[in-house]
Amino acid sequence: MTQCQNCSTPLSGPYCAQCGQKHNPKIPSVLGFLGEFTEAFTHADSRLWRTLGLLLVRPGELPKHYFAGQRAQFLPPLRLYLLVTIGFFLLLSIDARISDSEVDTPLIEVKTEQPSDEGGAEQTQPCDVQYSGPAQxxxxxxxxxxxxxxxxxxxxxxxxxxxxNVPKGMFVLMPLFAATMMLWYWRPRRYFMEHLILQVSNHSAMFLVGSIVVSLEWILPAGLHGPLELAVLPYGLFYCVTSLRVYYEQSRVLSWSKFGSLMIVYGLLLILVLVTTGIASII
Ligand SMILES: [Zn+2]
Structure with a gap:
């Protein structure tokens, strides 16, 4: 009987059932030693590409696999989300720097006269802000x-x-939206986490598409930027509806009608979160 060299548990296959170490009784050759090193990377790579590919072309499949317990071959949802959003905001900041160096226009125009007039007082000087509400x-x-x-x-x-601050806002938006989705998918009963996983996955997909668009716009001539951004819209719509249909296994008609009403809820929550993020950014 062979036993695990790491923890001495009897082996029933190439991996130890107790500690997970792969059984390899030979002293590794130089080539095998190097191969082990590269395999670690190529394997991680293939897992990443497989996950990103499935995320882009098969809406709802990735979270479905995750919930079915088929997890080893894909990146887990939150890690994927963090990876994609970090990539997206990195590209965005590079993009902003590039366009800053090209043209000297600010992202937001600030009116010099009236920055804020919550107090309703007359303002003649810039930044003479009048406010007499709570927490003044x-x-x-x-x-x-x-x-x-x-x-x-x-x-x-x-x-x-x-x-x-937008990424922080997203961590509020996704659970909020997942919680409201429980009302739309009342029967059969589903866990809050089921909705949240789908939202994390769908948001990953949208940020990934956003990253691709930003990168493509560096290569493509300016005339194609508009059509490209326009093409993302139907993709996003189709993606979200399909994800609902695939993930919750409901009919096309039901998925479309739920999608329509959910979009309104999502829009309202998004505005709420963005306005809060804006206020938080000012303060
Ligand atoms: Zn072991």
């Missing part, structure tokens, strides 16, 4: 400082802060 002592200096800074750099640092 706390908010007023912060708004003033943000306004002055926005005037100095044409809103560049404010928009940077906003973009940096």
């Amino acid at each position: 002592d706390y908010l007023l200096p912060k708004i003033k400082r943000a306004c002055e800074q926005a005037l100095n750099d044409n809103g560049a640092s404010l928009s940077q802060r906003f973009v940096a």
Whole structure:
């Protein structure tokens, strides 16, 4: 009987059932030693590409596999999401730097006269912010400082802060939306996590498509940018509907009607989260 060299458990296959070490009684050759090293990388690579490919062309399949327990051959949902969003925001910041060097226009135009008029008072000087609502002592200096800074750099640092805060906002948006989805998929009963996994997966897909679009626009002539961005829209729609149909195994008609009403909810939640993110970025 062969036993595991690591933990001495009797072996019933090439891997140890107790600790997972692969059984390999020979002293490794130099070539095998190097092969082991490269295999670790190529295997990780193939897993990544397989996951990204499936994510792009088979809506709903990846979270379905995950929930069915078929997990070894794909990246887990949250890791995939983090990887894709980090990549997306990295590309976006490179893109902003490129377009900054090309043309000297700010991302957000700031009106010099009236930055904020919640207090309703007359304003003649820039950044003479009037505000007399709740938490005035706390908010007023912060708004003033943000306004002055926005005037100095044409809103560049404010928009940077906003973009940096969007990923945090997404971590609020996805659970919120997943929770409301429970009402749309009441029967058969599903776990909150089931909805959340689908949302994490779908958002990964959209950020991945966004990354591809941003990268393609570096290569393609400017005339094709519009059509490319326009083509993403039907893809996104079709992707989301199909993901619902595949993941929840419901009919096309039902999936489309649920999708329609869910889009309204998602839109409202998105606005809510983005406005909150904007306010948080100012403060
Ligand atoms: Zn073992």
